[in-house]
Amino acid sequence: xxxxxxxxxxxxxxxxxxxxxRQGLVASNVANVDTPGYRxxxxxxxxxxxxxxxxxxQVEEVPGLVERPDxxxxxxxxxGLLLAQTQLQFRVGVQLARVEFRRLxxxxxxxxxx
Amino acid sequence: MNLFGxxxxxxxxxxxxxxxxxxxxxxxxxxETTRTPEGGPYRRHHIVFSTAKPSFPQALESRMGAASGIGxxxxxxxxxxxxxxxxxxxxxxPDADADGYVSxxxxxxxxxxxxxxxxxxxxxxxxxxxxxxxxxxxQSLEILR
Numbered sequence: 001x002x003x004x005x006x007x008x009x010x011x012x013x014x015x016x017x018x019x020x021x022r023q024g025l026v027a028s029n030v031a032n033v034d035t036p037g038y039r040x041x042x043x044x045x046x047x048x049x050x051x052x053x054x055x056x057x058q059v060e061e062v063p064g065l066v067e068r069p070d071x072x073x074x075x076x077x078x079x080g081l082l083l084a085q086t087q088l089q090f091r092v093g094v095q096l097a098r099v100e101f102r103r104l105x106x107x108x109x110x111x112x113x114x
Numbered sequence: 115m116n117l118f119g120x121x122x123x124x125x126x127x128x129x130x131x132x133x134x135x136x137x138x139x140x141x142x143x144x145x146e147t148t149r150t151p152e153g154g155p156y157r158r159h160h161i162v163f164s165t166a167k168p169s170f171p172q173a174l175e176s177r178m179g180a181a182s183g184i185g186x187x188x189x190x191x192x193x194x195x196x197x198x199x200x201x202x203x204x205x206x207x208p209d210a211d212a213d214g215y216v217s218x219x220x221x222x223x224x225x226x227x228x229x230x231x232x233x234x235x236x237x238x239x240x241x242x243x244x245x246x247x248x249x250x251x252x253q254s255l256e257i258l259r
Binding site: 016020023024025026027028030031032033034035036038041059076079080083084086087090091094095097098101 | 116117119120121123124126127130131134162163164165184185186187232235236239240242243246247249250253254256257259
């Protein structure tokens with residue numbers, strides 16, 4: 001592990017990747033809101049964050065949603081909420097990454113003065 | 115999948131919903147049309163959506179082990195309705211048949227309006243998905259500041 005590659009940063013990287021991926025899933029669900037037979041899909045966010053990321057995230061069907069007569073079960077409320085939530089999560093990740101980089105920068109600058 | 119790919123997904127839906135609105139508009143515009151190039155009255159059209167085939171970058175990612183199966187939507191086809199035309203007794207109409215009945219398209223304006231509202235709502239939701247992705251891209255630039 002190099003000095004730049006701190007554990008916090010690699011965790012943050014995974015967090016941001018996963019959030020961006022989930023945003024893609026939500027966008028895909030929303031795009032298919034009128035496709036007959038389409039099933040809502042999502043990832044288990046916490047479990048995926050814990051898991052080492054050799055392969056891509058595991059995408060699963062979301063259980064317990066109300067199905068329409070055409071077999072589609074995309075809920076506009078759920079997806080709209082997730083859209084906002086994922087966006088905020090991404091923002092949190094970005095801010096934390098900035099703080100982490102600033103910390104490194106402080107260490108560099110303090111060393112220069114001494 | 116990067117954030118620009120997310121925007122492509124939403125863009126496919128915006129395109130599909132706009133086409134749906136176009137079909138509805140055409141149905142309403144031709145609610146009283148008794149002549150068409152194919153002969154007979156206008157037939158109500160349905161739009162059929164299906165999940166889009168993955169684009170090349172998506173297919174490549176899935177081959178390389180990244181999770182796949184997420185994609186946009188596409189318009190598979192626009193098909194005419196099979197309902198028989200409505201017959202109204204108007205003997206003086208130029209398109210009346212031997213018995214004096216004119217065939218009109220079987221179009222219910224209320225049904226069309228509801229479909230149009232559905233298309234507009236879906237369009238709105240997808241456009242807010244585009245806004246969300248756009249903001250995420252902008253925020254990721256903040257890391258560099």
